[in-house]
Amino acid sequence: MESGKGFLKKQRKFWIPRLIKNGYEKLLQLDYDLLVSDWADKERILTSDTSAESGRWKTSRTPYLREIMNCLSPSHPCRKVVFMKGAQIGGTEAGLNWLGFIIHCAPGPTLVVNPSIETSKRNSKMRLAPMVENTPALAERITSPRAKDSGNTIFQKDFPGGSLIMTGANAPSGLRSVPIRYLFLDEIDEYPKDAGTEGDPVDLAIQRTATFANRKIFMISTPTIKDLSRIEQAFLEGDQRYYEVPCPYCDHYQVLRWANIMFDSKNCTEAVHKCEKCGELWHDWQKEQILSRGRWVARRPENTDVVSFHLSSLYSPHGWLSWTDIAKEFLLAKDEPTRLQVWTNTKLAESWEDMAGDAIDPTNLVARAEYFGDELPAGVCILTCGVDVQDNRLEIEIVGWGRGEESWSIDYQIIYGDPSTPELWAEMDRVLARRYKHAINLPDLHITATCIDSGGHYADQVVSYCHPRRIYGVFAIKGDGGFGKPIWPTSASKNAKTKKPVYMIGVNDAKDVLMRRLHGDTSAGQWHFPRGRDIEWFEQLTNEIVRKKFSKGRLVREWQPRKAGVRTEALDCRVYAYAALRALVRNYKLNLDEIAAKNAALSPNVAHRQPAQNQNAPAAQQVRRVRRVRSRGIEF
Ligand SMILES: [Zn+2]
Numbered sequence: 278m279e280s281g282k283g284f285l286k287k288q289r290k291f292w293i294p295r296l297i298k299n300g301y302e303k304l305l306q307l308d309y310d311l312l313v314s315d316w317a318d319k320e321r322i323l324t325s326d327t328s329a330e331s332g333r334w335k336t337s338r339t340p341y342l343r344e345i346m347n348c349l350s351p352s353h354p355c356r357k358v359v360f361m362k363g364a365q366i367g368g369t370e371a372g373l374n375w376l377g378f379i380i381h382c383a384p385g386p387t388l389v390v391n392p393s394i395e396t397s398k399r400n401s402k403m404r405l406a407p408m409v410e411n412t413p414a415l416a417e418r419i420t421s422p423r424a425k426d427s428g429n430t431i432f433q434k435d436f437p438g439g440s441l442i443m444t445g446a447n448a449p450s451g452l453r454s455v456p457i458r459y460l461f462l463d464e465i466d467e468y469p470k471d472a473g474t475e476g477d478p479v480d481l482a483i484q485r486t487a488t489f490a491n492r493k494i495f496m497i498s499t500p501t502i503k504d505l506s507r508i509e510q511a512f513l514e515g516d517q518r519y520y521e522v523p524c525p526y527c528d529h530y531q532v533l534r535w536a537n538i539m540f541d542s543k544n545c546t547e548a549v550h551k552c553e554k555c556g557e558l559w560h561d562w563q564k565e566q567i568l569s570r571g572r573w574v575a576r577r578p579e580n581t582d583v584v585s586f587h588l589s590s591l592y593s594p595h596g597w598l599s600w601t602d603i604a605k606e607f608l609l610a611k612d613e614p615t616r617l618q619v620w621t622n623t624k625l626a627e628s629w630e631d632m633a634g635d636a637i638d639p640t641n642l643v644a645r646a647e648y649f650g651d652e653l654p655a656g657v658c659i660l661t662c663g664v665d666v667q668d669n670r671l672e673i674e675i676v677g678w679g680r681g682e683e684s685w686s687i688d689y690q691i692i693y694g695d696p697s698t699p700e701l702w703a704e705m706d707r708v709l710a711r712r713y714k715h716a717i718n719l720p721d722l723h724i725t726a727t728c729i730d731s732g733g734h735y736a737d738q739v740v741s742y743c744h745p746r747r748i749y750g751v752f753a754i755k756g757d758g759g760f761g762k763p764i765w766p767t768s769a770s771k772n773a774k775t776k777k778p779v780y781m782i783g784v785n786d787a788k789d790v791l792m793r794r795l796h797g798d799t800s801a802g803q804w805h806f807p808r809g810r811d812i813e814w815f816e817q818l819t820n821e822i823v824r825k826k827f828s829k830g831r832l833v834r835e836w837q838p839r840k841a842g843v844r845t846e847a848l849d850c851r852v853y854a855y856a857a858l859r860a861l862v863r864n865y866k867l868n869l870d871e872i873a874a875k876n877a878a879l880s881p882n883v884a885h886r887q888p889a890q891n892q893n894a895p896a897a898q899q900v901r902r903v904r905r906v907r908s909r910g911i912e913f
Contacts, residue, residue, distance in 0.1 A: 311348035311382055311851045312884035317374040320381065322408060334374070337569065338594055341520045345574050346449040349375045349495055350582045351383050357583045360497040361512040363590030363626035365598040372461055373408050375495060376441065377654040381414045384438030385458035385489075390482050392467035394445035400463070401431045401443050409434070446478035453481065455594055458489040466501040466508050479507060482870065502618075502834075503628040515585025517576040518590060522567045530572070533591040535625055540604040564595040588817075589626040614789035614799070636822065636839075637795060639815035646808040652716040653677055654685050655880075656803070658872040660713060661859070664705070664728040665846045666696055666735055673708055674850035675724060678858055680873035681801035682794075689814060689847070696735040702742050706728075709751065726750035726857035730849065731779055732770070739761030740772040740779060753777070754856060756784040756849075758876035759833060764790070765859035782856040788821065788836045788848070791855060795819075815846035 314336045321334035336343050339582075348358045349371075362368040379387055389405075391397040406422075409415045418436040420429050428435030431449075433442050439458075444451025446468035460482055468478050479496075486492040498508035521530040530551050531537075539558065540548035549558040559567065563723040573586065590598055603624050618629040654659075657677030665672040670693045677685040690708065694701035694785035712721040731739035731753040743753040753772070762783030769778035795818070820843040821836045838845055861867035 290310070293663075306467070307464035309379075309885065310352050310766055311351045313351070314343045314373050315377045316349075316378045317346065320412055321374055321377055321408070322411045323745060324411050326407065330368070330767070339370075340569050341571060341573070341588055341592060342345065342367055342371045344518075345586055346371050346374055346860070349493055350378070351491065351493075353516050355582075356492055356582045356877055357494045357496070357511075357515075359508065359511040359515050359583055360495070361500055361587045361626055362497065362509045363499060363588065363593070364623045365590055365593045366588055367594075368588075369404065370420050371464075372463060372495060372497055373404060375459075376405065376461065377408060377412060377415055379439065380409075380418055380434075380436045380441065384436060386439055387441040387454060387461070388457045388485065389441065389443045389461040389463065390446050390452070390468075390478065391443065391463050392445065392469075393447045394466075397443045397445045398431055405443070414824075430896075446482075449478075449481065452478055452485070455485070456488045457485045460486050460492070460494045462494065464498045465496055465511075466498040466506050468507065475647045475812060483712055496789050499622050499626060500628040501622055503630045506628040509581070509628045510762070512585040512587060515583035516578050516580045518573040518584070519576065520571050520586075521587055522571040524552040524555060524651060525559060525566060526557040527552060527555035530574075533589065535589075535591065535867075537601055538591065538604060540601070541577060542608060545601065545608060548600035550600060556795075561599045562595050564592075568592065568594065587593040587626060590624045604690065612790070613786075614793060615786060624808060625834045637792075637819040639812060639819050640695075642795075642815045642818070643810075643812060646810060649685065649687075649807045650716060650804075652714045653687065655717050655720060656680065656683060656873070657685055657687070657722070658869050659858070659867070659877060660687065660722050660724045661854045661857035661861070662709065662724045663850040663855070663857065664727065664729040665849045665853065666730050666733050666739055668734060669693060671696070671701065671705060672846040672850055673705075674847070674854050675708075676851065676854040676858075676868055677722075680870050682858070683801070683803050683805070686807060686810070686851075689810065689850070694858070696738055702738075704725070705871050709746075717876070719876060721881060724750075726752070726861050728752050728754040728780075728782070728853035728857045728860070732753050734789045736743065736772060736779075737774050740775050740777045744775075744777045747778075750857070750861070752780050752857070752860060754780045754782050754853060756779040756852070758785060759783070761786065764856055765863045766802040780856075780860070782853070782859075785834070785836055787852045787859075791851060813844075814824075814847045816846050818851065819848075820845045821848055 317334045318336050319787075323331050323334055325331040330338070330825065336346070343528045345358065345360055347353060347772060358370070360368055376387065378390070379385065384407050389397070389400075391400055409419050419434050422429040428440075434441040442451070442457075446452070446465075462482060465479060470477070474766050483494060486494060496508065496511050498506075500506040503509070505588045514581055519532045521532055523530050529552065533550060534553075537551045537552050537553055538548050547560070549560055551558055568664075590603060593599075606620055606624065609618040621627050654677065656679035658680070659678050661673055661678065662673060662675050673690045673692065674686060675688040675690075677687045679685070692701060692704045692708070694704065697704075709724055709727060710725050714721050727750060729739050729743055729751065731743075732755045736753075736755075740753045755770075762781070762785070764783045764785075764787045766781050769780050771777065772779050789844055791800075795804055797803075822839055823834050824837050
């Protein structure tokens with residue numbers, strides 16, 4: 278690596294003569310020893326329309342950004358700076374300060390790449406333009422866009438000695454052509470895998486910096502999915518710096534970790550951080566003191582080519598995003614995989630490890646089978662039914678649900694016959710008519726809701742069967758393979774031919790929820806299987822895994838059969854039975870916990886299962902450590 282002095286010499290040799298040649302010598306107020314953070318403190322003005330705090334920029338407010346910005350300064354020898362970050366810590370502002378510094382103090386050809394042309398346009402208008410307008414040192418270097426031939430458009434800002442071009446990672450033309458010295462790659466985990474047919478957009482953009490020995494590349498993003506996250510990969514290639522802060526009580530330096538955030542999961546009024554050494558609790562208002570004394574520590578100092586930083590939202594300054602906000606959001610997200618993933622990515626700045634892709638050994642599930650007896654297990658509050666329609670048979674699972682969506686597979690039946698004939702559906706009526714005796718002193722249960730798959734060859738027959746029985750909770754459904762689709766829709770769709778209602782159910786999210794529970798990732802929603810169930814049933818339950826792929830430039834996850842041709846009817850039936858439960862929750866405000874409490878009051882002598890977390894914890898234990906639900910990519 279070249280020394281700072283030699284580097285400066287080259288800078289002056291290369292740039293200054295060019296600027297003078299181009300008639301810009303009057304504007305050369307170049308100070309190559311100036312740091313981006315010092316520039317920002319001196320020049321940058323924030324306004325209330327674009328930032329939470331208006332007035333002069335103060336690096337002391339987000340002291341962790343100082344070193345990041347200083348690595349972007351010309352006097353720092355590194356070429357590539359990587360920032361893997363959480364929300365609301367001011368990461369974007371660090372990039373903007375760098376751009377302001379370039380325009381004012383170290384001009385050169387600059388390219389800013391956003392995930393798409395649209396985001397580029399938005400960022401140009403909402404972030405860059407206000408910074409230029411409100412910071413006098415920049416406003417005098419970039420002509421107003423209203424002036425004629427100003428060289429100031431949404432996608433290009435000319436300034437003495439350089440030009441700033443903004444483009445989208447989805448636009449290969451913007452990533453080719455002229456060489457660039459400064460490259461700002463913003464939110465790179467949102468980039469499409471390919472920029473048209475030209476290859477990886479990050480590689481394309483980086484190639485353009487090759488001719489500049491004094492180039493700087495800044496990559497910034499919140500991470501997404503493990504193994505697919507560009508920012509995580511770049512972070513791991515670097516020297517992996519984490520921000521360590523001192524305990525106000527024992528002075529022990531430590532990284533802020535989610536595992537040390539304590540809060541009451543039933544009534545979260547304040548989340549605090551517990552010192553990993555002395556156990557003292559730190560409050561959000563102490564952040565200013567804690568952050569100002571922090572320091573970056575590299576975990577892999579031997580990786581000298583790239584400087585890489587990791588910072589979660591737990592570092593968000595007091596008054597921005599509190600530990601309490603983050604904890605409350607966690608409590609809302611923890612049982613929904615898609616929301617939990619977003620929370621993990623944006624708040625912890627960690628990639629999401631898709632445990633759903635891990636195989637579950639069906640023989641382990643067989644070993645967990647229990648003896649149910651002839652009657653319904655005591656914890657069952659309600660019964661639902663899921664029906665998979667095949668060309669020669671119906672496969673039917675009847676599921677009992679209890680507190681916290683704990684489930685019991687009460688029965689699994691296969692009825693052979695032709696779905697186009699009334700005989701088979703008469704059999705279905707007999708299944709639905711059955712009453713189930715409870716093991717405890719409670720009225721018999723019948724099946725409250727049923728979902729029948731209308732996605733196959735017999736859609737019209739299924740819809741015709743379900744429609745007159747809808748008052749008994751029998752619904753025609755169809756699986757919707759998109760991600761983030763609600764398990765039960767807000768309204769029904771219509772069958773194309775009969776115009777009767779069909780409910781589109783979010784099968785991927787349903788499988789996410791169910792398979793996490795089958796994995797044992799959550800304390801709630803445990804599965805129970807009866808002894809004597811065929812091994813093939815267990816195999817079918819576990820025959821699908823999550824696959825990740827890029828589709829139309831976006832990352833998608835899909836549950837797919839492990840191998841072509843394997844059977845998955847048992848899993849489908851369970852998904853439909855679960856969708857039926859969700860229908861009751863959504864449309865009839867079913868509350869399993871309330872029913873379980875009522876049942877317990879009616880049969881006080883029977884030991885009802887309690888949820889894994891004891892609700893009657895003594896007051897001293899109210900602030901409780903909440904277990905991290907998943908392991909993720911970054912090791913501390
Ligand atoms: Zn301490």
